[in-house]
Amino acid sequence: MQSRTSPSRGPGSPRVTGFYDEDTGSIQYVASDPDSRRAALIDVVMGFDHRHARTDTNAAEAILDHVEREGLEVEWILDTHPHADHLQASAWLRERLGVPNAIGAEVAEIAGLWRDIYNLPGAFHVEDEFDRLFADGERFTIGGLDVRVMLSPGHTLGSVTYVVGDDAAFVHDTFMQPDAGTSRADFPGGNAGVLYDSLQRILALPDETRLFVGHDYGTDTREEPAWESTVGEQRAHNIHLRGGVSRADYVALREARDRSLPLPDRMLHVLQMNLRAGRAPAPEADGRSYLRIPLNRF
Structure with a gap:
């Protein structure tokens, strides 16, 4: 698994x-405080082969190997939103490490949408699955680093950005790399205008803030994946x-682009x-778990 480290720029x-x-x-991501060696794991993937409905922990185990090699102590398991294209490792990591897991508080609204889509009225009690449901503006720490939670909806109703220390923000499915643009906003509860507002809120951070995105697929002219940029x-x-694209022009561009995209192949x-x-x-009763897939819904 390809990895790359962005070094600390100093205190904070x-x-x-x-x-x-x-x-x-x-x-x-593994975000760590160099002084205390405390760390948070962000948006860690559980392997899922949708063709055979099989799961694996290979990616999560590789990240735990990195944590052990670096002598880090994990304090938090963080997700930015319920992902539609990969399986989250949050519950597995929580059980393995015995540390709290967290996500944004508005995920409860997302759960309500998907209870209806799956026709599972008694499912998805997110308050039982996550130790913390962070509200917009809430703060916590990773070692000696302050972390601020910034609600960043648009891709989903309840996406959050984690602003860590003085110069790093984990911006999930809002921005992509500058040469790839921004993320889609057409999933249930998504909204291109709301996403534009979230993008502008992130752009209000200091120019030197490092932005760490949730996805990269390369471009026609760039094959190597990349995931770090700055606000500037x-x-x-x-x-x-x-060039200062207006909200209306952005919404028109984003919605036209989204109409051309298929659903992620493992979203349901x-x-x-x-x-x-x-x-x-x-x-x-047979000891196996089963997934429910709505037919002709999308």
Whole structure:
């Protein structure tokens, strides 16, 4: 698994290692305080082969190996939102490490949408699956680093950005790399105008803030995955926003682009697990877990 480290810039600045999951184009992060060696795991992937409905822990185990090699102590397991294209490792990591897992408080609203889609009225009690449901503006720490939670909806109703220390923000499915633009906003509860507002809120951070994105798929001219930029670079060069694009023009561009995109190939499988922090549904009488797929819904 390809990885790359963005070093700390000094006091108040986290050391960040990103791990690229080639199967889904997802980036997983270890953000650590160099002084205390305390760390958070962000958006870690559980392997899921949708063709055979099989799970594995290979990516999560590789990240735990990195944590052990670096002598880090994990304090938090964080997700930015319930992911539609990969299975979350949150529940597995929580059980393995015995540390709290967390996500944004508005995920409860997302759960309500998907209870209806799956026709599972008694499912997805997110308050039982996550130890903390962070509200907009809430703060916590990773070692000696302050972390601020910033609600960043648009891709989903309840996406959050984690602003860590003085110069790092984990911006999930809002921005992509400047040469790739921004993330889609057409899933249930998504909204391109709301996403534009979230993008502008992130762009209000200091220019030198490092932005760590949730996905990269390369471009026609760039094969190697990349996942770090800065606020200043995004403002100047993002192909969907540079030049001061208006909200109306952005919405028209984003909605036209989204109409051309298929659903992620594992979305209907993984969301009913990710709203359980990546846990499979309770086993049935034969001891196996089963997923529910709505026909002709999308």
